[in-house]
Amino acid sequence: MSRMAPHTQPILPLSLERVSYSIGPATLLQDISLTIPAGRRLLVMGANGAGKSLFLRLCHGLIDPVSGRRTWASAEPRPKAQAMVFQRPVLLRRSVAENLAYPLALDGMERAARADLVAQTLDRFGLRPMANRPARLLSGGEQQRLALARAWAMRPQILFLDEPTSALDPSATRMIEGMVAQFADEGITIVMTTHNLGQARRLAQDVAFLHRGRMIEHQAADTFFAGPETPEARAFLAGDLVW
Ligand SMILES: Nc1ncnc2c1ncn2[C@@H]1O[C@H](COP(=O)(O)OP(=O)(O)O)[C@@H](O)[C@H]1O
Ligand SMILES: [Mg+2]
Incomplete structure (x- = not known):
């Protein structure tokens, strides 16, 4: 079965x-232009409140720009072949297997294909032993898995991850990082935020650095980590609080 089959x-x-986003008088994202090509791993960095979560939500289509344009290569305004994972997993009050099956059903996948894919997913991610347990009773790391x-x-062709490991312990964090790296190896484009600099260095190919709603750097990760252009990013990497 082709992974891209339905989309x-x-x-x-x-x-x-030149995308901007504001709520009332507050401009929260300002004049951001960038292109996210297929097959890259982009890490979005910046201090607390810089606009990272809003940026991901805007890319994913949970919020729309108030000015500027967001366009996908396909014509749809909000293509289906994208997914988002949050810091705290949003799980249904149902079993692990049902949490996997439900969105596939919503997506219109027929019962037999759905059962196959759920089985394949349970096996691949080591979730088989907990398939029938209520998802909300899993540990934090298991819930994120x-x-x-x-x-x-x-x-998805692209996966957005908003601080997916910041509520997890180091071993769960490494497990999630391994999953993200595998997804990338399969060709899934990754756009992710993190506060963990080591994690950013391990996963990033490209870095976008946000400061007060503006993207003040966007470059290859090697270049960024070797020496950012802006004092704000330098201070951030040095561990200073930037706001
Ligand atoms: N719904 C909202 N209403 C008003 N301000 C908001 C809202 N959501 C986010 N903000 C503000 O926008 C800024 C960026 O938020 P956010 O994207 O969550 O930052 P980050 O993820 O980088 O910590 C913050 O100052 C935050 O307080
Ligand atoms: Mg955030």
């Missing part, structure tokens, strides 16, 4: 052209 049209690159497995089962 064959390529949706990437995603391009933002389920959230990523559920995203994978949707066969």
